[in-house]
């Protein structure tokens with residue numbers, strides 16, 4: 240039995256590629272654009288605005304893949320010490336977060352009038368941390384109304400077991416390390432300018448009308 244195990248081990252070593260300087264591991268993490276066409280027709284969001292938003296999101300996916308490929312080439316060419324490498328590395332996080340936040344944003348829309356489960360764990364946590372659902376919503380809206388472009392995110396910090404409404408500057412600044420994003424609201428102007436002009440508050444009202452609460456709640460349960 241021992242010999243069989245050793246033989247299998249030797250075979251595994253023989254057929255396993257050995258990655259090194261001249262043989263980097265293959266890039267198998269190609270990000271794929273997700274389809275959110277089911278959101279078209281959502282009340283308070285015109286198809287024109289949504290289609291433009293989908294196109295913007297697709298750009299983040301394309302650029303994330305592109306920058307990963309460029310960085311891989313820089314590593315192959317031993318150019319990691321160049322300023323270009325540093326700047327592309329920084330840019331990657333902006334593109335990646337832009338991609339992922341849009342995916343989470345679109346995924347927590349399309350609720351078709353869904354309501355939060357009033358006896359569920361997320362509702363209880365909101366009452367515990369904010370006093371009431373309305374108090375939480377008021378703070379979330381106030382966060383989203385802040386001047387500037389970015390995101391309002393309801394984060395759960397599992398270490399302290401508390402919820403915090405956060406402002407994310409652009410895509411990549413302001414995240415809670417170790418936290419879990421539960422509800423994501425885009426407050427870049429492209430999210431509302433076409434349908435509401437500069438009236439961000441009306442857009443946020445429409446956003447709340449379309450929250451997919453089962454999705455949001457599943458993120459919270461998943462984290463516990």
Ligand SMILES: [Fe+2]
Pocket residue numbers: 292295341425427429430
């Ligand atoms: Fe956006």
